[in-house]
Amino acid sequence: MIIVSEKAKERILELKKEEGRTENENIRVSVKGGGCSGLMYDLGFDGNLIETDHVFEDKGVKIIVDRKSLLYLAGTTLEFSDGLNGKGFQFVNPNASRTCGCGESFSV
Numbered sequence: 001m002i003i004v005s006e007k008a009k010e011r012i013l014e015l016k017k018e019e020g021r022t023e024n025e026n027i028r029v030s031v032k033g034g035g036c037s038g039l040m041y042d043l044g045f046d047g048n049l050i051e052t053d054h055v056f057e058d059k060g061v062k063i064i065v066d067r068k069s070l071l072y073l074a075g076t077t078l079e080f081s082d083g084l085n086g087k088g089f090q091f092v093n094p095n096a097s098r099t100c101g102c103g104e105s106f107s108v
Contacts, residue, residue, distance in 0.1 A: 002029060002065065002073055004058040008080040008089060012061055021045050026055070026062040029078070031069040039072065041091050 004012070012027060028046035031039050049055070052067045065073055077092040 001056050001075070002058065002063050003075075003077040004061045004063070005077060005079045006059065007082075008078045009059045009061050011080040011082075011089070016045070019045070022047065026064055027078075028064040029069065029073060029076075030066055031072045043078075043089055 015021075016025070025045045025047040028042075028044055030042045032042050034040045046064055049064060050066075054065050054067065054070055056063045056065065063078075072095055073091075073093065075094045079090045079092055081087060081090060
């Protein structure tokens with residue numbers, strides 16, 4: 001399961017409205033090879049589900065995760081920060097043994 005913070009939920013709903021997304025388009029979170037630590041997060045809206053996708057809902061936000069990425073993301077919290085030290089979504093991942101300074105890549 002992926003947990004969504006209250007601030008992340010608010011920002012996701014704002015973006016969905018700003019971009020004119022439909023109710024069928026939800027957040028897709030995945031893990032891809034790359035980044036300075038070996039793996040990186042990918043986050044975006046997606047309206048297509050495949051048979052092996054897992055769908056979670058937290059605070060009214062539906063999150064789609066493919067089977068492979070789920071192994072790396074189980075128990076992760078999606079946060080949003082708009083402070084002086086940076087703006088954007090961050091992943092608090094208990095499975096990551098190391099993260100890079102930008103917070104967009106990790107290793108296990």
